[in-house]
Amino acid sequence: MVRPPRFDTDQLLDAAVRLAASGGPHAVTMSAVAQAVGAPSGSVYHRFAGRTVLLAEVWLRTVERFQEGYLAVLTEEPDPHRAARTASRYVVAWCRENPHEAVLLLYGASDFGRADWSEEHGRRADAGNSRVFAALARLAEALGARDEQARDRVALALVDLPLTVVRRHLRTGGTLPPHAEDLTEQCTTALLT
Template sequence: MGRPQFSNADFVDAARALACERGPGAVTVDLVAQRLGAPKGSFYHRFASRDVLLGELWLTTVLAYQQGFVAAIEAGDGLAAALHTPAWSRLHPDDARLLLLHSRHDFVQGDWPAALRRGVRDQAQRFEACLARFARDAFGRAGPAQLRRATFVLAEVPVAAVKGHLERREPPPALVDELIARTYRAIVDSGTRAAGH
């Protein structure tokens, strides 16, 4: 029998499991290799460093999260975009804890390959483009005040609403959606009136 073959995704999944159990700071090359039963050389054949592995873990997680958010914005449904955070957190509780209870800087460190840096930059630009599109749709323009409202209602309120539940390892209850929706309507309605819509 030959040696088992390991893919990049196998190493990312092992890192994800360790990060979920102990936090991203506890992920080491040795622990990832042990978890897979893989030689360390197999790790370094695929990743230049632990930082690159953690960067890939963060990027794959944020891209998975962003799919539903971007789709809601592209469909012109800002409320669905705001409610995406609790919905996704219920479906993917471990990934939600990784993404929402840790800073990007807990993952994104060191020298990264150009492709990974590009991926991080592209996802950030995609998110900012969604905020700008929503600001124009909801408030008539994408100036600083409108972008601040968009960030608050689409990102800050939903994350704040689910964070305590994720820390307690419980799914966000339906009340969270009601609170997000009420806040969304209050801000969007007042912003629309202020914009003269």
């Protein structure tokens, strides 16, 4: 009878997220992840062929989890102004609920070794980004953003602004103020009015 593994993939990725949040992507090593969960190094190598795969999976799992909810907000609300306000609030709320993962979003895929990822990992990243960009483009169109400046305003309101509101607090390990969602929504509304 085969004994079930003591450490599952999510436990290892959770440890990698915590390491990256506290020390940056360079802190995520196979041995550091093993040590963080009290596992033998072989347990980590059994799940991930090497550090490059581990970094890709940490980044992709984090981004895919964020994008799933963000896309739902962007696409399910029929009123484009309400969708925009809700999407900007979602970014802040998600970061509040997932502070370690949110710190990872302040980095980029390149910080997690994107240049060395497998073709499959690259496709996953590109597919997720394409879905988000397409949803943002549809929302921008619905908001009447016809030229480049107007589309940039939508991106600023729904991507850059919410991340700016949380960046300072996340980078210092602080908590987000209770008014962060409201402030973000107010700024988004002002930019899109």
